[in-house]
Amino acid sequence: MMNQKRIILDTDPGIDDSLAILLALASPEISLDALSVVHGNSSTAQGAINALSVLELAQASHIPVYRGCQLPLVQPSLLAPETHGEQGIGYAKLPAPQTQPQAQKASDFLIEKIMSAPGEITLAAVGPLTNIALAIRQEPRIVENIKEVFIMGGALRHEGNTTPLAEFNTYVDPHAAHIVFHSGIPITLTPLDVTYQCVFLQEDLNRLLKIQSPITKFIADATRFYMEFHDVYQKIDGCVINDPLTLALTFMPEICEYQNLYVDVDISTGVGLGKTFADFYNYNKKAPNIKVALGVRPRVFMELFLERMEKLAKSLL
Numbered sequence: 001m002m003n004q005k006r007i008i009l010d011t012d013p014g015i016d017d018s019l020a021i022l023l024a025l026a027s028p029e030i031s032l033d034a035l036s037v038v039h040g041n042s043s044t045a046q047g048a049i050n051a052l053s054v055l056e057l058a059q060a061s062h063i064p065v066y067r068g069c070q071l072p073l074v075q076p077s078l079l080a081p082e083t084h085g086e087q088g089i090g091y092a093k094l095p096a097p098q099t100q101p102q103a104q105k106a107s108d109f110l111i112e113k114i115m116s117a118p119g120e121i122t123l124a125a126v127g128p129l130t131n132i133a134l135a136i137r138q139e140p141r142i143v144e145n146i147k148e149v150f151i152m153g154g155a156l157r158h159e160g161n162t163t164p165l166a167e168f169n170t171y172v173d174p175h176a177a178h179i180v181f182h183s184g185i186p187i188t189l190t191p192l193d194v195t196y197q198c199v200f201l202q203e204d205l206n207r208l209l210k211i212q213s214p215i216t217k218f219i220a221d222a223t224r225f226y227m228e229f230h231d232v233y234q235k236i237d238g239c240v241i242n243d244p245l246t247l248a249l250t251f252m253p254e255i256c257e258y259q260n261l262y263v264d265v266d267i268s269t270g271v272g273l274g275k276t277f278a279d280f281y282n283y284n285k286k287a288p289n290i291k292v293a294l295g296v297r298p299r300v301f302m303e304l305f306l307e308r309m310e311k312l313a314k315s316l317l
C-alpha cells in the first residue's frame with residue numbers, strides 16, 4: 001500500500017468543486033479524510049447537500065461532511081448561481097442524500113483534526129478561505145501543525161473572473177485570504193493564470209460519455225451548464241475546471257511549474273478589492289510567502305482527470 005497523503009477538502013460545491021471531490025475519490029495517492037463546506041458558489045447549507053449527494057453518487061458516504069461559515073468575515077455574502085446554477089451543480093439532479101452533515105462546525109473540526117495529527121494533514125482549499133481563516137484565528141497553533149495547504153484562488157497576471165481584477169474565491173472573502181496568505185502555513189497557490197489553460201472540452205465530455213454511468217451522466221449534466229456560462233460570459237468553448245487542478249497538484253505537482261513569490265491580496269475598499277498581486281521584481285524585499293503555479297501542462301492534467309473519471313465510472317457500474 002502506497003503512503004497516502006491525508007487530505008481535507010475545503011469546498012463550496014460548486015460544479016468544478018464536485019469534479020474535485022470525484023477526482024479525490026478516484027485517486028489512490030490520497031486519502032480523503034473529510035469535506036468541509038464553505039459559502040461561495042452556493043450557500044453553505046446547499047453546498048453541504050451537494051457534497052453529500054456527490055459522495056453518495058460515488059458510493060463514498062462514509063466520508064464525513066462538516067458545515068462551516070455561512071458568510072465571509074467582513075464582506076456581504078456573494079453566491080454564484082449564474083455560474084453554477086441555483087442548486088450549485090448546473091443541470092445535474094441528484095437524489096436528496098441519505099446521510100447528514102456532522103454536527104461539529106467545520107473550523108472546530110479542522111482544529112481538532114490538525115492538532116491530533118501534527119504535520120500529517122494537507123488542506124486543499126477550493127472555495128473562499130473563510131473556514132480556514134477562522135480556524136487560524138480560533139487556534140493559531142494549527143499554522144505549525146498543518147502539513148501544507150493547496151489553494152485555488154487569485155489571478156496574478158490574468159484578468160479577474162468576478163471583477164476585472166479579482167478572482168472569485170479571493171473576491172468573496174478577501175480578508176480571509178489575507179489571513180491565510182500571511183499565516184506562515186506553506187501554501188501552493190493555483191491562480192487563474194494556470195486554471196484558465198485547463199479547459200474541459202466537449203470532446204473530453206464525449207470521451208467520458210462512451211461509458212454510460214451515473215458518474216458520467218452527472219459530469220455531463222453539470223458541465224453543460226458550466227459550458228453555457230463560459231460561452232455566454234467569457235466566449236470560451238468548453239469550461240475551465242479550476243478546482244480539480246488544485247486537487248491534482250496535491251499528488252502530482254509536476255503538472256505545474258512554480259515560482260516562490262511574495263503574494264498579497266487587496267483588502268482596501270476600492271476597485272482592486274480581492275485582487276491578488278505578486279512582487280515579481282521583489283521591490284518590497286519581503287520573503288516569499290507562497291509557491292505559485294504559473295506554468296501548466298494542460299493536457300497532462302486533462303488526461304489524468306479523464307482517466308480517473310473513466311476508472312471511477314467503470315468501478316461503480
Ligand code: BDR
Pocket residue numbers: 014015016017041080083126127152161167168169242243
Ligand atoms: C473558483 O470560483 C468558483 O467559481 C470555482 O469553484 C473555483 O473555485 C474559480 O474562480
Ligand code: CA
Pocket residue numbers: 011012013014016017040041126127243
Ligand atoms: Ca470552488
